[in-house]
Amino acid sequence: MRINDTIVALATPSGAGAIAVIRVSGPQAIEIVSGLFRAKSKKILSDQPTHTLHLGNIIDGERILDEVLVSVFHGPRSYTGENTIEISCHGSRYIQQEIIQLLVRKGCRSAEAGEFTLRAFLNGKMDLSQAEAVADLISSENQASHQIAMQQMRGGFSDEIQRLRQELLNFASLIELELDFAEEDVEFANRDQFRDLVSRIQQVLKRLIDSFATGNVIKQGIPVAIIGEPNVGKSTLLNALLNEERAIVSDIAGTTRDTIEDDIAIGGIGFRFIDTAGIRETQDVIEGLGIKKTFEKISQAQVVIFLLNAEMFKVQGSKFKVEIEKIKNQFPQKPLLIVVNKVDQILQEDLDIITASLTAAEASTAPGVVGQSNLIFISAKEGAGVEELQMKLLDFVNTGELRNNNTIVTNSRHYNSLLSALEEINKVQDGLNANLSGDLLAIDIREALYHFGLITGEVTNDELLGNIFANFCIGK
Template sequence: MINEDTIVALATPSGAGAIAVIRLSGPKAISIADNSFRSIRKGKTLSSQKTHTIHLGHILDGERTIDEVLVSIFKNPNSYTGENVVEISCHGSNYIQQEIIQLFLRKGCRMATAGEFTLRAFLNGKLDLSQAEAVADLISSDNEASHQIAMQQMRGGFSSEIAKLREELLNFASLIELELDFAEEDVEFADRTQFKALVERITFVLKRLIDSFAVGNVIKNGIPVAIVGEPNVGKSTLLNALLNEERAIVSEIAGTTRDTIEDEISIGGIGFRFIDTAGIRETTDVVESIGIKKTFEKIDQAQVVVFLADSSNFKETSFLKSFRIEVEKVKNKYPLKPLLIVANKVDKLNDNQIGVVESEIPNIHLLSAKSGTGVEELKDKLLSFVNTGALRNNDTIVTNSRHYDSLLKAFEEIDHVKNGLESGISGDLLAIDIRQALYFFGEITGEITNDDLLGNIFANFCIGK
C-alpha cells in the first residue's frame, strides 16, 4: 500500500481562525514546498536545512505573495509518517488556506484521504495498528477518562501487553512445530508444564482485558441516564441543576416537556448523557402521548434510570404506598438497569417527614434541584455505577470493539489449547489452535491485516490526520 505520492491536507479544523496548519508528506514534500517558499533570509532553501527546524518566509505563486508563513521541516525517518513532512503555519483565512493547498496540488501533490497521514505512519512502522486507532480516540476524547485511556494506548501500553503475550506464545509454537519435524523420534521440545503455566497466564490476562471492555465502552461513549417521573416533579429543573445551565424549559404547568432533551457533562472524568423525558401520566393530549412513548424508548436505551418524585406528595400516606408500587413496576420492567430513586423539593419537608420518607423508601436520595441541595451527592452516586478502579490503577482498558472481538476469538482459541493440553492431544492439533490464537493477537497490533480492514479503520479519521 506504500506509494510514492506526496500528499497535502489541512491539518487544523476547517474554517477561519487565527492560524491554520497545512501538512505535506511524501518523498517530494520538502522540494515542492521549497519551490514556492521564499525565506526572509536571502538565498536560504528548505532543502538545505536540518530536520526539526522552523523557517520564516513567504509562500509565493509565481511573483504573487499569498501569505507570510512559518514552515516546519521533518526529514525521514524522523517524522510522524516516517516520510519527509512539511507543516506550513499560515494565517487562518479560508481563502489563504485554499490558495496554498491549490498551489501545492498544481506543483505535484494530491489531496490526502481520511487518515492517510496516520496510515502512512502505520505502514512505515512508526505506530502499530492499535496505537494508530488510539490517535483517532485521542482526537475525539471529550473527558478526562477517555483522554487518559487514549494516551496510554497511543504510548503502546495495550499493544506492548499483547505483543509480549504473542511473543511468548510464538516461542512455544516454534518448539511444537519443531516437534512435528521429529515426529518419528517421539521427542518433546516444548516443556508441557511451562506451556500450561503460560496458557494459564494468557487466559488470565485475556479475561482481564475482555472484562475491561465494559468499563472502556462506558468511558468512551458516555453513560446515558434517563430522568423519569410524573409531570411537574422537577425533571427539567434537575437537568438544569446537573448541567449548571438553563437547558430545559421550567414551568409550573404540568406536561411542559413533550419531547426528550439531552445534554452531556463530565463527572469525575466520566461522560454522562442526561435525558430529560416527558412526564409519565395518563393523557388524552396526542402530542404529550407521543412524548410519553418516547420516554419509554429512552428508558430502554439508558444504562441508568433516575426515578424522580415530588417530596411534597410524600406528606400523604396514600401517595407513599402508590409510589412504592410504581417503583416496583419500573424495577420489574427493567430488572437489569440500575435505578436511583430520587425525591425532589426536599425543602418542602420538615425533619419528621424526611424521617418517614427515608424509613418507608430505603436508599431514596433527597434533594432540591432548585436550590442545589443534594445535587453533588447525586453525581457521586451516579459515578459509583462506573468501576473506575482500573482507571485509577492505570490498568490497560479496552475501548475498541474491534480489539474486543479479536480478544474474544483469541480467548476461545487459547481455551482450545488449554483443553488440548489437559487431554494430551497431539502436537499437530495443538499447533493449529496456537496458530489461530497468534492470528487474532496479530490482528490487534497489525502484524496481520488486509486492505479492507485498514480502509475501514482509517476511513473514520479526519482528513489531515
C-alpha cells in the same frame, strides 16, 4: 493503496481562525514546498536540517500568498516516517485554500481520511492499535477517555498483547520443530511450562475482555435517564446538573413533550443526561408519544433516576412506590436511583417519614428495588444535594482500573479479537489436557496468534485498514 506519492491536507479544523496548519507528507514534500517558499533568511528550504522552523513567504509566481512558518521533518524522523512539512499560515479560509490548491498544482495529492496516520502505521511508526488510539484521542471529551486513549497510543495495550504473542510464538516454534522430528519422538516444548503460559494468557485475556464493559461506557459516555411524573422537577434537575438553562421549566404539567439530552463530565467521566416526558395517563396524543419515547430511553440508559416530588409523595406515597416497583420489574438489570426533589418545601419530620416509607418498600419487593444507599434528597431549584447525586452516579462506574492505570479495552474490534483469541487458547488448553499431538495443538496456536496479530496489525488487509482509517478526520 497509493503510498509513494506526496499528500497534502489541512491539519487544523476547517474555517477561519488565528492560524491554520497545512500538512504535506511524501517523498517530494520538502522539494515541492521548497520551490514555493522564500525564507526571510534567504536559505534554501530543501538544504535545511530536520526538525527546524523557518519564517518566510509562500509565493505563487510573483504573488505572495501569505507570510508563514514552515516546519521541516526529514523521514524517518517524522510522524508519518516520510519527509514531512507543516505550514503554519494565517487562518483565513481563502489563504488556506489558495495554499492547498497551489500545492496540488505543483504535484501533491489531497489526502484521504486518516492517510497520514495510515502511512505512520505502514512505515512502522506505530502499530494498528496505537493508530486507532490516535482517533480516540482526537475525539476524547473528558479526562477518562483522554487518559485511556493516551495510554493506548503510547503502547500500553499493544505492549501487553505483543508480549503474550511473542511468548506464544516461541512455544509455537518449538512445537513446529517437534513436527520436523516426529519420527524420533522428541519433545522440545516443555508441556508443563506451556500449560503455565496458556493459563497466564487466559487470565490476561479475561481481564482485558472484562475491562471492555468499563471502557465502552467511558468512551461512549454513560446515558442516564431522568424519569418521573410531570412537574416533579426533571427539567430543573437537568439544568442543575448541567449548570445552565438547557430545558424549559414551567409550573404547567407535561411541559416536556420530547426527550432532551446533554453531556457533562463528572469526576473526569462523561455522562449523557436524558430529560424525559413525565409518565402519567394522558389523552394528549403528542404527550403520549413523548411518554412512549421515555420508556425507549429507559431501555437505552445505563442508570435510571426516578425523581419524586416530596410534597406529592406525602399525599400519594403508595402510588409512587407501585410505580417504582413497576420500573424495577420492567428493567431489573438497571441501577435505579430514587431521588426525592423539592425537600426545601417540607419539614424534617416529613422527610423522616418518606425515608422510612421508601426504605421499608425494599422488604416487600425484589432485593435492590430501593435502599438507603440509593435514596437521595435534593432541591434541584436550590442546588442542594446535586453534588451528592453526582458522586452517587460515579459509584456506578468502575473507575478502579482507571485510577490504577490498568489497560482498559474500549475498541469493539479489539474486544472481538480478544474473544476469538481466548476461544482458541481454551482449545489449546483442552488439547494439552487431552495430550493431543503437536500438529493438532499447532492449528489452534496459529489461530490464536492470528487474532493477536489482528489487534496490533501483524495481520491486515486493505479492507480492514480501509474500515479503520475511514473513520479518521482529514489531515490526521
